[in-house]
Amino acid sequence: MSQGISLQPSRQLRRRYRAERRFKAYCVGALLLSIAFLVLFFSDMVRQGHSAFIQTEIQAEVTYNEDTVKFTNESVDESIAPLVSRAFFRSIPRRVDADPSLMGTTETLWLTATADVDQYRKKYSDRLEPEMQSTLERLESEGKVSYGFNKGLFTSGDSKIPSNAGLWSAFVGTFYVMLVVLAVSFPIGVATAIYLEEFAPDNRFTQGVEININNLAAVPSILFGLLGLAIFINFFGVPRSSALAGGLTLSLMTLPVIIISTRAALRAVPQNIRQGAQAVGASRWQAIRDHVLPLSLPGILTGTIIGVAQAMGETAPLLLIGMIAYIPDAPTSMTEAATVLPAQIFTWAGMPERAYVSLTAAGILVLLSLLITLNATAVILRNRFERRW
Amino acid sequence: MRTRDLTGDSTQVVRVPTMERPRVNQSTKMSVSDLAVWYGEKQALHGVSLDVYENEVTALIGPSGCGKSTFLRCLNRMNDLVPGVRIEGAVVFEDQNIYASEVDVVELRSHIGMVFQKPNPFPKSIYENIAYAPKILGQVRKRTDMDDLVERSLKRAGLWEEVKDRLDAPGLSLSGGQQQRLCIARAIAVSPSVLLMDEPCSALDPVATATVEQLIDELKENYTIVIVTHNLQQAARVAGYTAFFHLGNIVEFSDTDSLFTHPREKKTEDYITGRYG
Numbered sequence: 125m126s127q128g129i130s131l132q133p134s135r136q137l138r139r140r141y142r143a144e145r146r147f148k149a150y151c152v153g154a155l156l157l158s159i160a161f162l163v164l165f166f167s168d169m170v171r172q173g174h175s176a177f178i179q180t181e182i183q184a185e186v187t188y189n190e191d192t193v194k195f196t197n198e199s200v201d202e203s204i205a206p207l208v209s210r211a212f213f214r215s216i217p218r219r220v221d222a223d224p225s226l227m228g229t230t231e232t233l234w235l236t237a238t239a240d241v242d243q244y245r246k247k248y249s250d251r252l253e254p255e256m257q258s259t260l261e262r263l264e265s266e267g268k269v270s271y272g273f274n275k276g277l278f279t280s281g282d283s284k285i286p287s288n289a290g291l292w293s294a295f296v297g298t299f300y301v302m303l304v305v306l307a308v309s310f311p312i313g314v315a316t317a318i319y320l321e322e323f324a325p326d327n328r329f330t331q332g333v334e335i336n337i338n339n340l341a342a343v344p345s346i347l348f349g350l351l352g353l354a355i356f357i358n359f360f361g362v363p364r365s366s367a368l369a370g371g372l373t374l375s376l377m378t379l380p381v382i383i384i385s386t387r388a389a390l391r392a393v394p395q396n397i398r399q400g401a402q403a404v405g406a407s408r409w410q411a412i413r414d415h416v417l418p419l420s421l422p423g424i425l426t427g428t429i430i431g432v433a434q435a436m437g438e439t440a441p442l443l444l445i446g447m448i449a450y451i452p453d454a455p456t457s458m459t460e461a462a463t464v465l466p467a468q469i470f471t472w473a474g475m476p477e478r479a480y481v482s483l484t485a486a487g488i489l490v491l492l493s494l495l496i497t498l499n500a501t502a503v504i505l506r507n508r509f510e511r512r513w
Numbered sequence: 514m515r516t517r518d519l520t521g522d523s524t525q526v527v528r529v530p531t532m533e534r535p536r537v538n539q540s541t542k543m544s545v546s547d548l549a550v551w552y553g554e555k556q557a558l559h560g561v562s563l564d565v566y567e568n569e570v571t572a573l574i575g576p577s578g579c580g581k582s583t584f585l586r587c588l589n590r591m592n593d594l595v596p597g598v599r600i601e602g603a604v605v606f607e608d609q610n611i612y613a614s615e616v617d618v619v620e621l622r623s624h625i626g627m628v629f630q631k632p633n634p635f636p637k638s639i640y641e642n643i644a645y646a647p648k649i650l651g652q653v654r655k656r657t658d659m660d661d662l663v664e665r666s667l668k669r670a671g672l673w674e675e676v677k678d679r680l681d682a683p684g685l686s687l688s689g690g691q692q693q694r695l696c697i698a699r700a701i702a703v704s705p706s707v708l709l710m711d712e713p714c715s716a717l718d719p720v721a722t723a724t725v726e727q728l729i730d731e732l733k734e735n736y737t738i739v740i741v742t743h744n745l746q747q748a749a750r751v752a753g754y755t756a757f758f759h760l761g762n763i764v765e766f767s768d769t770d771s772l773f774t775h776p777r778e779k780k781t782e783d784y785i786t787g788r789y790g
Contacts, residue, residue: 326596396633400696403591404646404703405623414645415635 169492173485176277179287180237180245182207183268186216188226193217200235203259209236211288234272239286239479245269249478277486281452282468286479289472291487296454297367297447297462298436304371304458305378305435310428312375313382320383321390322412341380348376349441357445365446365461373445374435381434385427389420422509429502433495439466465491539566542707542737543588548602550583550592557583559761560602565707570729570738572752572769574745576784579758581741585709588739589625590618606707623650626700630712632692634684634699639676642684642695643667646703662702670698671728690721697728701736708732710740714747726751745785749773757781 133141184200192199196213205213212235220226237245241260244252252260263269281293316337324330352373356362362369393416401411417424442448448467455462463471469487472480543565550558558580565571565588573581586592588604590611603610611621623646634642643663647653653662663680667673672694676687684695693713700708710729714722729738729751742748748755749769756766757780765772765781776782 394633396629396631397635399591399594399627400629400633400635400699401645402594402619403589403622403627403629404699405619405650406646407619410649414649415637419636 169485169488171485172482173487173489175246175248176482176486177274178271179274179276180242181234181270181272182237182241182263183232183234183270184208185230185232186235187230188216188220189228193220204263206253206256207237207241207259207263209238209285209287211283211285212236234270236276236287237269239477242287243478248482277483281454282450282463282471283452284450286475286477286483289480289483291465291468291490293451293454294463294465294468294487297370297451297467298464300367300455300458300462301371301374301464302432302436304368305374305432306428308372308375309378309382309431313379313428313431314386314424316379317383317386317390318412318417321387322408322416337380337383341384344440345377345438346440346444348373349444351376352441353444363459363461365449365463366459367455367462368458369445370442370447370462370464371458373441374438377438377441378431378435381431382424382428385430386420386424389423389427390416392423393419422505426502426506429498429505433498433502436464436498437466437491437495439470442467465494539569541565542567542606543739544605545584545588546603546605548584548587548600548604550580550587550601551599552595553597557761558587561758561761561763563756563763563766565737565739566754567737568733568735569753570733570740570751572748572755573739573741573758574743574748574755574784575758575764577743580761581756581758582711584758585711585739585741588707588709589622589627591622591627593618623703624705625707625709626703626705628693628696628700628708628710628713631716632689632696634687634692634695636683636685638681639667639684639687639695640680642699643702646699650703652703666698666702667695669701669732670694671724671731672698688721690717690724693717693721693725694728697725697732701732705736707737707739710738712741712743715743722747745773757784759784 182204184204186199188199193216196216197205199213199216200208240249240252241256243249244257245260260269276288276290278290278295279292280288280290283289320330320334352369356369356372357364362372397415397419398411401415402408406414439448442464446461447463448470449461449463450471451461451463465487469484469491472484472487541564545564546562547560548558548562549556549560561580561584563571563584573585575581583592587600588606588611592598592600600612602612604612606621606625609616635645637645640663643666644653644659647659647662653659664673664677667676672691675691676682676695684692687695693716697708697713713729714725717725726747729740732738733753740748740752752769754766755769755772757764757772757776757778759780765776765778767777772781773785776785
């Protein structure tokens with residue numbers, strides 16, 4: 125007698141399927157939630173920040189003569205002058221110095237408006253004196269008001285005049301700091317990793333070193349700031365607030381990242397490549413230099429880029445070594461006071477004027493796009509040069 | 514016979530221990546005596562002795578874990594790379610014990626080449642795979658000499674006709690059998706006197722295996738070859754002498770014909786007739 129085997133799902137099997145669907149739904153839910161937060165964050169940043177990339181400009185006639193060089197406000201029509209950014213008037217003596225032939229002439233220019241006018245036009249604020257409101261309306265009807273790209277955001281340093289504030293000094297500071305981070309942590313990190321992975325005997329000491337390096341990657345970054353303050357600034361006398369001090373401090377944070385990723389990249393190179401090289405009479409170092417390192421280079425570079433990107437976004441340790449400061453002029457050397465992008469964002473976020481809210485968001489967008497570019501480079505490098513065995 | 518100096522200074526003469534030899538009509542190339550190997554606590558070889566004859570193929574057979582690969586890798590000190598390994602005994606090559614403190618392993622390995630189980634060409638071009646070792650060892654300096662050497666090595670490995678038009682192609686683009694022959698060409702490019710092969714055909718298909726076997730047969734004109742193999746037919750086909758390993762000991766060592774036709778030991782007979790192993 126044949127036994128009746130039913131191929132319909134049993135009740136128990138149906139219960140298992142339900143549990144499976146439930147579990148899948150939780151996972152999808154978690155994913156959607158994180159995507160939602162990300163979208164919310166980005167859209168808010170773009171909403172807040174996009175207006176900082178454009179700026180209200182006013183067309184006006186500028187007169188250069190003996191008087192207006194001294195009393196710069198008089199260079200523009202009396203009624204328009206209050207609408208124009210102070211930063212422009214300050215620049216008049218400089219402009220005349222640079223080009224003396226301007227003296228005694230009049231030219232029509234598009235001038236950056238004050239932050240108040242800009243915010244009023246962008247409808248972030250309605251606090252504008254009635255007199256200025258009517259002037260603005262008159263100018264608008266004459267077609268003498270428009271939006272222009274805010275070049276100053278990328279070409280000028282920090283300023284107490286919001287319409288004049290930009291990221292340039294932070295860019296330069298970031299560049300110097302990253303240069304120091306790379307120069308210090310890349311060679312030291314890679315050399316350490318090569319020693320630990322390829323040469324070091326497997327004993328208590330190296331195991332201890334290994335555990336400590338892994339732990340180092342999890343140390344709160346503020347502690348690295350304290351370390352930097354105590355060692356580099358107080359002990360070695362590196363100038364406070366300088367790109368050198370910041371770079372050295374951030375190197376401490378980047379080192380473990382580079383060491384760990386380099387070791388992983390070296391470990392991924394199959395053992396038989398090393399053996400093959402040594403079997404034909406290559407020394408250990410020749411085998412590493414000629415065969416292992418070229419193969420692991422993409423992995424090492426990826427880890428380095430990610431480590432540097434991490435350091436680029438770091439703010440907490442810089443608090444303690446004085447890099448969160450008002451730096452209007454870009455530093456010209458490693459030892460001058462400097463600031464970096466995230467520190468600039470932090471500074472702007474604390475300013476009372478409404479215009480800095482947009483600037484803060486714009487700064488965040490710029491920093492994020494820089495970091496995304498860096499990380500994308502790392503991913504491309506990895507995919508392009510990855511070797512499959 | 515040219516004496517090779519492994520130390521860089523004057524040749525040290527080490528007493529060659531006398532030992533039982535199956536047939537003494539050949540000159541001995543390498544002489545292993547009382548070789549014992551431990552991996553940590555575990556002993557892999559229990560004091561084995563064996564003579565490797567010049568311009569002959571010596572096959573090492575035996576079940577998995579019997580120590581034949583360990584033995585092979587002691588002949589060019591590749592086992593030194595294994596963490597926690599301990600080696601006792603002597604391997605005499607060119608009148609010097611290769612485990613003597615003054616012997617340099619990098620120098621030694623340029624005289625005793627090795628081909629691995631899995632083809633492991635360098636991830637570089639075919640040309641560079643061959644040229645790498647002669648270059649770092651300073652054997653060849655001129656580009657034209659190097660071209661000659663690459664051609665000669667590839668011809669000897671029977672690969673020249675297949676790759677002469679694409680020497681710049683990556684070594685990894687070749688088929689498995691071609692890669693293994695490339696590794697053989699790479700090993701012989703530095704003109705070693707002994708060639709160690711660790712199951713060189715186990716990753717190859719029968720056609721590629723036949724090609725490599727034929728190559729081994731040709732190579733013994735110029736080289737002394739020691740080959741580890743799981744394939745008994747292969748041992749019978751290519752080897753003049755065969756050693757049967759079991760549990761870290763050599764059970765029997767003699768010329769291949771007598772080992773396969775009239776084994777002296779019961780264990781050998783069981784293994785080669787497939788009753789055990």
